[in-house]
Amino acid sequence: MITLGTSRPVRAERKLRVVVPTPLYGGSLPVAYHVDEALRGLGHETILLRFDQHYCLYQQCGDAARDQEAKRTLQGTFAILLADLAAETAITSGADLVWYTAQSPVSVRSLRMLRNNGIQTAFWFVEDIRRFEYWKALAPEFDIVFSIQQGEALHALSAAGVRRVEYLPSAANPAMHRPLERTAEEREAFGAPVAFVGAGYPNRVRLFNLAKLRDVKLWGNDWPPAWTPRLQENGRRVSPEETVRIYNATDINLNIHSGVTEQPLERGDFVNPRTFEIAACRAFQIVDRQAPMAELFSEDEIAIVDSVDGLTHAIDRYLADPAARHRMSEAAYRRVLSEHTYEHRMRHALECLGLSQPRTGRRAPMPTIADLKAAAYGDLEMQAFFAQFDDAASARLADLVARIPAGERELSRGEMIVLLMNEFRQWGVEKSVIR
Amino acid sequence: MKNVLVIAITRLGDLIQTEPFLRALKRKSPGARVTLLVERSFLGIANRLVGADRVLVIDFNEVLGTLDESHGALPLAQYIGLVNELTSNKFDEVWNVTHNRPAMVLTTLIGGDRVQGVAIDKRGLQIVRNEWLTYFFATNLARPWCAFNLIDIYVNSADSTTPFAERIPRLRNVSSAPRKIPSDLRDAHVLLHPGASQSDKQWPVDRFRNVAQWLLERGAVVTLIGGRKEQKLESEFPAHRNLSSLIGRTNEDELISACQAADLLVSADSGPVHVAAACGTPVIAIEGGSAHGHETAPYNVNSVVLQSHLEDVLTRVPRKDRASASASLIPAHCVISAIESMSGAEDLPEMPTNVAAYRTVEDSRHNSLRLSRVAGGPVKYDQRIESLRQFWHAALNARIQETSRASISEVGLALDFCANRAAAISESRDDFDQTERHASELTSAERRLTMLFNKKPFLVHINAFLQIARSSVPGEDPWTQAASLSSLYRRLAAAEVDGRLLGVADKSVQTKLEIEEMP
Numbered sequence A: 001m002i003t004l005g006t007s008r009p010v011r012a013e014r015k016l017r018v019v020v021p022t023p024l025y026g027g028s029l030p031v032a033y034h035v036d037e038a039l040r041g042l043g044h045e046t047i048l049l050r051f052d053q054h055y056c057l058y059q060q061c062g063d064a065a066r067d068q069e070a071k072r073t074l075q076g077t078f079a080i081l082l083a084d085l086a087a088e089t090a091i092t093s094g095a096d097l098v099w100y101t102a103q104s105p106v107s108v109r110s111l112r113m114l115r116n117n118g119i120q121t122a123f124w125f126v127e128d129i130r131r132f133e134y135w136k137a138l139a140p141e142f143d144i145v146f147s148i149q150q151g152e153a154l155h156a157l158s159a160a161g162v163r164r165v166e167y168l169p170s171a172a173n174p175a176m177h178r179p180l181e182r183t184a185e186e187r188e189a190f191g192a193p194v195a196f197v198g199a200g201y202p203n204r205v206r207l208f209n210l211a212k213l214r215d216v217k218l219w220g221n222d223w224p225p226a227w228t229p230r231l232q233e234n235g236r237r238v239s240p241e242e243t244v245r246i247y248n249a250t251d252i253n254l255n256i257h258s259g260v261t262e263q264p265l266e267r268g269d270f271v272n273p274r275t276f277e278i279a280a281c282r283a284f285q286i287v288d289r290q291a292p293m294a295e296l297f298s299e300d301e302i303a304i305v306d307s308v309d310g311l312t313h314a315i316d317r318y319l320a321d322p323a324a325r326h327r328m329s330e331a332a333y334r335r336v337l338s339e340h341t342y343e344h345r346m347r348h349a350l351e352c353l354g355l356s357q358p359r360t361g362r363r364a365p366m367p368t369i370a371d372l373k374a375a376a377y378g379d380l381e382m383q384a385f386f387a388q389f390d391d392a393a394s395a396r397l398a399d400l401v402a403r404i405p406a407g408e409r410e411l412s413r414g415e416m417i418v419l420l421m422n423e424f425r426q427w428g429v430e431k432s433v434i435r
Numbered sequence B: 001m002k003n004v005l006v007i008a009i010t011r012l013g014d015l016i017q018t019e020p021f022l023r024a025l026k027r028k029s030p031g032a033r034v035t036l037l038v039e040r041s042f043l044g045i046a047n048r049l050v051g052a053d054r055v056l057v058i059d060f061n062e063v064l065g066t067l068d069e070s071h072g073a074l075p076l077a078q079y080i081g082l083v084n085e086l087t088s089n090k091f092d093e094v095w096n097v098t099h100n101r102p103a104m105v106l107t108t109l110i111g112g113d114r115v116q117g118v119a120i121d122k123r124g125l126q127i128v129r130n131e132w133l134t135y136f137f138a139t140n141l142a143r144p145w146c147a148f149n150l151i152d153i154y155v156n157s158a159d160s161t162t163p164f165a166e167r168i169p170r171l172r173n174v175s176s177a178p179r180k181i182p183s184d185l186r187d188a189h190v191l192l193h194p195g196a197s198q199s200d201k202q203w204p205v206d207r208f209r210n211v212a213q214w215l216l217e218r219g220a221v222v223t224l225i226g227g228r229k230e231q232k233l234e235s236e237f238p239a240h241r242n243l244s245s246l247i248g249r250t251n252e253d254e255l256i257s258a259c260q261a262a263d264l265l266v267s268a269d270s271g272p273v274h275v276a277a278a279c280g281t282p283v284i285a286i287e288g289g290s291a292h293g294h295e296t297a298p299y300n301v302n303s304v305v306l307q308s309h310l311e312d313v314l315t316r317v318p319r320k321d322r323a324s325a326s327a328s329l330i331p332a333h334c335v336i337s338a339i340e341s342m343s344g345a346e347d348l349p350e351m352p353t354n355v356a357a358y359r360t361v362e363d364s365r366h367n368s369l370r371l372s373r374v375a376g377g378p379v380k381y382d383q384r385i386e387s388l389r390q391f392w393h394a395a396l397n398a399r400i401q402e403t404s405r406a407s408i409s410e411v412g413l414a415l416d417f418c419a420n421r422a423a424a425i426s427e428s429r430d431d432f433d434q435t436e437r438h439a440s441e442l443t444s445a446e447r448r449l450t451m452l453f454n455k456k457p458f459l460v461h462i463n464a465f466l467q468i469a470r471s472s473v474p475g476e477d478p479w480t481q482a483a484s485l486s487s488l489y490r491r492l493a494a495a496e497v498d499g500r501l502l503g504v505a506d507k508s509v510q511t512k513l514e515i516e517e518m519p
Helices: A029-041 A051-063 A067-091 A109-116 A136-140 A152-160 A184-190 A202-210 A223-228 A241-250 A271-282 A307-320 A322-339 A342-352 A368-374 A380-386 A397-402 A413-430 B014-029 B040-046 B062-067 B077-088 B101-111 B133-141 B150-159 B205-219 B228-236 B252-260 B270-277 B332-342 B380-399 B410-426 B432-454 B459-470 B476-495 B508-517
Strands: A017-021 A045-049 A096-102 A120-125 A146-147 A165-167 A192-197 A217-219 A250-255 A285-289 A303-305 B003-007 B031-041 B054-057 B093-096 B115-120 B126-129 B189-193 B222-226 B243-245 B266-269 B282-286 B304-308 B355-363 B366-375
Touching: A017 A029, A017 A067, A029 A045, A029 A096, A029 A342, A029 B282, A045 A067, A045 A192, A051 A067, A051 A322, A067 A096, A067 A109, A067 B332, A096 B054, A096 B380, A109 A120, A109 A136, A109 A397, A120 A136, A136 B459, A184 A241, A192 A241, A192 A307, A192 B243, A202 A307, A217 A223, A217 B282, A241 A271, A250 A271, A250 A307, A250 A322, A271 A285, A271 A322, A285 A307, A285 B355, A307 A322, A368 A380, A368 B062, A368 B077, A380 A413, A413 B062, A413 B077, A413 B101, B003 B062, B003 B101, B014 B031, B014 B040, B014 B150, B014 B270, B031 B040, B031 B508, B040 B054, B040 B062, B040 B252, B077 B101, B101 B115, B115 B133, B133 B150, B133 B380, B150 B366, B189 B252, B189 B270, B205 B222, B205 B228, B205 B332, B205 B410, B222 B366, B266 B270, B266 B332, B270 B282, B282 B332, B304 B332, B304 B366, B304 B380, B332 B355, B366 B380, B410 B432, B410 B476, B432 B459, B432 B476, B459 B476
Parallel strands: A017 A045, A017 A096, A096 A120, A120 A146, A146 A165, A192 A217, A192 A250, A250 A285, A285 A303, B003 B031, B003 B093, B031 B054, B093 B115, B189 B222, B189 B266, B222 B243, B266 B282, B282 B304
Antiparallel strands: B115 B126, B304 B355, B355 B366
């Protein structure tokens, strides 16, 4: 019996084939790798397209250009080529899903190609949507968009015409973000009583100035000259593996969310990946309060501060209390492993996509347009709709719907009946009633 | 005789909440015949709804099952048959109160341009016809700021003059007159519904057990109710001669009988809450997660709503799928206190932070159900809700009068400016340049309006309302559409005229100049 509004319990997941195109560079690049690993960890087959390997060529496109416009054209064309490559790979490999991470090369055309071929597309926006504009044209083309932000960000995505929006917070990858032995050598190379890993965003610089953090060790780029004495290795960007070693070797990891204004502490609407990563290292952290924090971690697991004074007091308090640090970092570590890994996120995402159900037998043979014409015998409007197709062509619902323009002209009754079937189908899949 | 179809392919609770609306349609068009389209699983309850003259059934086993990928051939002939069968009834009006895409397309296929509620237009784009239903859609994006019970929204969409008594759901052969809990609980028969359709609405079962034990110690007779999927919850309760379970053992008629025989129901937001309200049975409704008391409270005047509020309800727009904090924030002693207060023993004590207790009362001024706070909760939140109720009543029922411009707030001024620009567009039909200039001014002013609304979480849904209303505005050409838009903006401006929503702007003249100069 079908009951509205309820999902079937999740059973053993079927094996999916997922194409994962990575970004060319940038902060979201590691996330694509974590996603790939998590999907494989869940038993699915992935095709990882390592576009970061082509970053040199992308840069070359920029270097070779005579002016900014030529640079945009060349680099844009290159990105579109990679987007098409991802779509073709998915189509030829018979993929179930293409998982895009923020900044992965993608185009409207490639998304429509995938849709027309019945392949689902998901986009994980692991950045602050307020700082970017590029997603606005693309987002409505995905089957689903996941956002690490809540509230207004989700509304903004919905308002931009996105078909389905879901909240999916950041996470940690326990294979990479892990506790390490704190040897004397590690401590010497990477350790400190108080350290911060990250770029010198204006809010962080102002906060550290106001808090008069004299003894903090800084790892990262773009810090103003006044902070040079505390800057490690001339402010080079540290690798993800080095970051893990720093977290492990540091007594108190400061974790201050980035901001583009000089307001030192701003209560944002998302929790950064660093929060999960430090916790997964069983390391201790002090983090600035963000709106969704309470549902992800408790204050028994992570020290959360709201003010400059709160930060300095927390540093003094926890430097003097190693037992409390140990207790909290242990609790945070357990929380991450039980709730906040990329595998947890991917499992949830696949449920949202209706891809967590086992395969039910073999697919029946695909009907042709001629079959549909016969089924609609005597219905002139339906016959008129099918006249645009070849009789021998396979009659996939997605192919029929692709010929129905949305919002461009008045639709015929025949076209609306096809839309009705499609809407019922999508709804049934969404509710996990059918596949 | 007017032939009306109401599409309500929805669940038990929503279906019962639709009943007064069916009667309101008949009040509006005396002699009309109202047909209700429901899913087969709910045929039993649909047949008990007083307002439904006839019930049609759609079977999801057939409609969805044939679309499964394993099925092969597309069920085109069945779908053509379904549409032909429904259109052959030649409905004069088709109302859709089902909020999913398939129902929207089906509505348009059956009703063409005679549709009300959510549908698609001729080009396949989503529209909402009817301002109260537009309001409902808008508040879905900010559910804690929905200030009206769903029944009132539906009824107002058909006939806002419907008296309060006519808004209480009615089931055939059942009296909906409100009853009281006996003052001595030894005479009481209490129903507990420990399940919920969604986990975020679920009140922890151990607390239901505590409430059951408390009732049993006082000699009350306790019966558990629920659906088949909830049967495993029975084992969480102690064996006791005064405790029995009907979980998974009742059809719709038996559920109605159980509610009629009971003195009280304790439940999270669920279908039985609305069945009980229709039987006049007092209810303690525990609202959490995606459920929100102002919207889903039992519609009768003898119930208590315990609402867990989001910690930051006044400062942030909540997630689309979340109206309130988890129901688990409400401790068992709050429910026990509510029972004591309903049996007349004592007043409700203080509630924990972010939990509020409300009584359901009649709002005679607006012919509607109101939640009257008796303990706990953020007071400012309830004040905001009250101002929103007044604003929307004025705006959507069009019972407004222009007052002194001196008291217009910043939002009021911006709305007024939009009304003037839209009117200017509608009057510039023969001058394309003028139309273009006014349209550009309107766009700038709307942008500013959006900014003003987005500053306050409790106003965000007004912006959503305007967006939906804009994309649904009737008329074949932009000038006719602009006239409708102008009328809408003017009504909103007039509703805001006494500055209830944002407070009176002390720099109103300066603000007005800024708005006028902006384009």
